[in-house]
Amino acid sequence: MSSAQDQHRGAARDAPTAGAPGASPGTVPVEASAHDLAPGAETGALRSTDQAAAEAIGSRRPLDLGQGGPVAASAAAATVGAGTTILGLPGIGAPLSPAFDAHHPPDAALVGDCVHCGFCLPTCPTYVLWGEEMDSPRGRIDIMKQGLEGDPLGADAVRHLDQCLGCMACVTACPSGVQYDKLIEATNAQLERRIERPRSQQLMRTAIYGLFPYPRRLRVLRGPLRAYQASGVGRLLARSGLLARLPEGLQAMEALAPQLGPVGRLAERTAATGTRRRTVGLLTGCVQGTFFPDVNAATVRVLAAEGCEVVVPRRQGCCGALSAHGGREAEAIAFAKAVITAFEAAGVETVVVNAAGCGSNMKEYGHQLRDEPGWPERATALAAKVRDITELLAELGPAAERHPLPMKVAYQDACHLAHAQGIREQPRQLLRGVPGIELKELVEADICCGSAGTYNLLNPEPARELGERKARAVLGTGAQMMVTANPGCWMQVATTLERMGERMPVAHTVQVLDASIRGLPVDQLLTMALDGPGTAVPRIPAGRDSVPAPSTP
Ligand code: SF4
């Protein structure tokens, strides 16, 4: 056990128990207990075999994590009660007992599908970072199993669960077909509903879930954020050291905010060019619509050019992906119902999504609304119409002429496209269909970049490490541009590259297709992509007089 864990356990022992003043009704504050699973599970022959496997894939040994060093500290601070010393907050409560209540606990049959083969370990980002069995899919499934068998959930167990990115790399890697996605979704909902987190974590979560799923609130934020970016106050704050004194989550939020420009309003209906092949509805998305308006505009243009009539329902809101990912079940269900109603009214054949996290969430609506009277059939029908933009374009086949874009492109698989939706080939096929594009593959393509919904805000340190790993992989391709399918990956990798002093143009697949169909010169595309996702007017950054030249592979 690390000293950080020891430190936490000591602090937790001194803490008041569940039901003490300050505990929220209906929630149970959690502390570490003798029943915590990690220590026992991390010993013995299995432990050393796992460690060898971990080191083979570049994991650091627990000792290398630095006892109480930045990663260990961030890992501890990320979860319930674990940050008692680090965050300067009192430890609280008793282990969560029973571990799960009767409302959709993790399914014991799905837990039983895991045969402990370990094939998933090398694809799990947290296992790759720390080489800890309990931070692997297999370890987390063991935590769920022991919880189902009657063991309480202590703070360490909750921390291992909280540190899961929900990237679903383990789902695609598992030869036994273990549905880890269903297991972690059920577990996250139990934790979110039943535990009380330290106040600073609770405030951060309240800020995140009270802001990002609400496009109107995000639009209100755009003005002050643009003024902040234009004023250079951020640079002054950074130089003065004041920025570094903010909580880590707020620092991450400040760093990740994309460069903003004016937003054009999308037409409610755009006619197909030539013969109409399909009538589609577009989910504009919360973060995508507010911070990445160019992606939505490009999506409409490409769909129309490829023979689709595009409907953009005015009364659509958040699809519920962030809430579902964060275990906020009731909120996710309410968002899903509103989106289903909006797209049913639009009367479209297909619902197109250009953010991987939203698409994967909407394809699960049937499962999410299974208990809601009158909704399962509607939810399943809507889910069956959902297509990622690249999935639909590959299905339709090209109709519009592609003009050459001679450049090297590194394609980064978004986890919620590749792992959660199984969409890997379609974007590559579309990019290869543009004359002049040379497609480059990343090493460790299956490992998450650390964005993972709100993970990089709630767990900034491990997210930073994963971001740097991904940024190095992108740079290693020698490409001139990175292409991805999720706003979260875009912000994470672009921000990391910038922090490393290595700015690179980043674009969505559909923006590359749009540039090719419109016949934009490659330099113009690279300049706009370097400038940021929401900037209509290309801007050359200070210190540069042109976009980066092609690097030598
Ligand atoms: S979802 Fe990702 S982070 Fe979580 S256990 Fe699976 S591979 Fe690891």
Ligand code: SF4
């Ligand atoms: S989740 Fe799948 S791959 Fe991982 S240990 Fe269990 S059976 Fe093996």
